Amino acid sequence: MILFLFVLAGFLAACAANCRRGTANQYGNISSVRGLWLPVAGLLAELPFSYLPAFAGKVPWLFTGLSYLCIIMFLILNRRRAAGAILAGAGTLCNLLVILCNNFRMPVSPLALAMFPGMTPEAVYAKKANYFVATHGARFYFLGDIIPVRIPYVGSFISVGDILLGLGITAFIFSVLTETLSPSRSPSAE
Template sequence: MILLFFALAGILIATLMNLFHGEKNRYQNIMEIRGLWLPILGLALELPFSCFPAFAAKVGWLFTISSYLCIFAFLILNRKKRIPVSLIGLGAFCNFFVIACNGWRMPVSARALSVYQNITAEAVYAKRANYFVASNGANFSFLSDILYIPVPRIGGFISIGDLLLGLGTAFFIIQILADKSAWEK
């Protein structure tokens, strides 16, 4: 959900930049994006974790690796957008790394989760099979979901990787939709 927030922020910022320069959004530039179906497929490969948690828990590594391969392939295809692709790539790598180092599940900080009353480790696992509460610690826990975002309907917990992914996504959208002359001034 937080990634959607960053995408919408990128659209809004590009629109404001274009309005300031007397231009319209450059929707025709969307054709410059190569392999747009790859991140969509990558996100779809995450659905079994919330829709079929018992099944996904058995082969979580398969869904996780497939999902991140889609994301990394998209980044390679769009490598000309250096800054946004670098941010997205670093964020995706951070998330993949911490997930791989913790049995193919993302740790959620027990301290961060304490802001919710009556949320147990079982409730977290029942909602998303690829998460666990790191009450006894986790490998590379500083990369796990430790940042609390207190915004209703959008908020929750994010990792440093999620933050980098979001910023990279916003910059990517801005580079696509904003008038090129806005970058040169």
């Protein structure tokens, strides 16, 4: 949910930049984004962890692998938008590293968890089977979800990778909505 705030930030930053330049958002550029279905598929591949936790917990490599494969393919296809692709790629790799090194589960900070009354390690696992509270440590713990975000209705825990990924999303959306494509780089010319 936190990543949607970065989407909103990218959109608002693009609106402000375009308003300052006296131009409209370049919504036609959306057609220049390649493989737009891939991040959607990546997000959908994560749903079993929330809605079928018992099943997803048995084959976490399958759903995690599908999700990250979709995201990485999307970034490779859109590497032309360098700032967004590099930031999002760094965030994706940080998250993937910590997840792979912890048996396909993301560690959550016990201190971050304590900031949310009523939330227990069992509740975290029941809500998302690909998370665990790192009460006894975790590999690459510093890359885990250790940063609490106290925003009503969207508050959660985020990682350094989530921040980098979010900044990449913001930069990517900003690039798409503000770039003036030359005729040789327009979607119809590709």
